Amino acid sequence: MAGESSDPGPLIAREMEGGRLLFHPDRVSEPGVRIFDPGFWRSEDRIVGTHRGRGTVYVVEAGDDEEWVLRHLRRGGLPGSFIRDRYLWTGWERSRPFRELRLLARLEGEGLPVPGPVAGAVWRRGPAYRGDILTLRVPGRPLARLLEEGVAQPGDWHRIGATLLRFHRAGVDHADLSAGNILVHETRIHLIDFDRGRIRSPGNWADRNLDRIRRSAAKILGRERWKAAEWARCWEALLEGYEAG
Ligand SMILES: Nc1ncnc2c1ncn2[C@@H]1O[C@H](COP(=O)(O)OP(=O)(O)O)[C@@H](O)[C@H]1O
Ligand SMILES: [Mg+2]
Known part of the structure; x- marks a missing residue:
């Protein structure tokens, strides 16, 4: 019975063109590829800030006083190398976006001060994938x-x-x-x-x-x-x- 299995958490996975999406249903009302596209947010004039991380990090206006942070996952080092944002494919649930989001959901549930998970995308291509992640903006x-x-x-x-x-x-x-x-x-x-x-x-x-x-x-x-x-x-x-x- 269900008692044995571990808590699946609040996040929901969904297939999309070229990959798979994981999202928090209370935060994302229209899950789709566009929420991972900086061009979409720019065209809506909803980019309210940027940070330089390993790549550009976008702060976007998600509505109702809520801001999200959009990151395309990248490794450190190897500047300019084409493998900078590719990771070896070992399964959806083992991908970095999925693992980070599931961990954030668990930690948020325990009341720890982390950005709440919003959504993640894994774009699979052969033996590799690329990933994007959206989290709630936290202060500081x-x-x-x-x-x-x-x-x-x-x-x-x-x-x-x-x-x-x-x-x-x-x-x-x-x-x-x-x-x-x-x-x-x-x-x-x-x-x-x-x-x-x-x-x-x-x-x-x-x-x-x-x-x-x-x-x-x-x-x-x-x-x-x-x-x-x-x-x-x-x-x-x-x-x-x-x-x-
Ligand atoms: N959830 C968030 N809320 C507020 N600022 C954030 C958040 N996530 C990232 N940032 C900002 O973006 C910068 C880079 O993000 P980070 O997640 O550390 O990416 P990187 O992989 O590039 O180190 C951070 O140092 C911080 O200033
Ligand atoms: Mg960092």
Whole structure:
């Protein structure tokens, strides 16, 4: 009986020309290929912002005070290479968009501060696929920007530590926790960009998440500056937040 099977979650999959779509029925009333096309949003004059990630990230006006973030999935490195946005096909449910969206749905359901899942697309072609993902826009600016501007306060770091502990208690290994993937808002912290994230049993991956933040911050500030007392205090604050959590 149903009791044995795992919760399928709120997302619904649907076939489309050239691929498959996964969407949240409460958020997407007309699921279709056009919602993944920046040209569609531009023609409707509904692009309200862009960010440079590994590619261009579009913030779009989805209506009723709701903004979505549209990303075409890309790997880091290999600039200009044609394989930059191709991934090896191993099945719909194992594709990055589907895994990221299903994970976000689960984490949102647990009340963790992540962007709610909107929709994802997987475009299959032979042994490869490309993917797009839409999530709800969350408030805040990347920790990376705050570091570049030298304005990340110990209080922010403390809240980041406390937030990270909540994820770790839920067994969430983000796997790519750079300062660009931590959004800092006055009262809230969100983690974003979960395309390699997963739920795991306890292990030293939790320490690796912390180490990833530290190395990312040191890289942005420069090793010498990172050693300054000001930043040592910030790192202490993060650890305190993590321990106090
Ligand atoms: N759901 C979201 N809400 C608000 N901003 C977002 C969201 N997703 C991405 N961004 C912005 O876009 C940038 C790049 O997005 P990210 O998901 O980290 O993609 P990349 O794969 O390029 O690292 C982020 O640093 C952030 O500024
Ligand atoms: Mg990122």
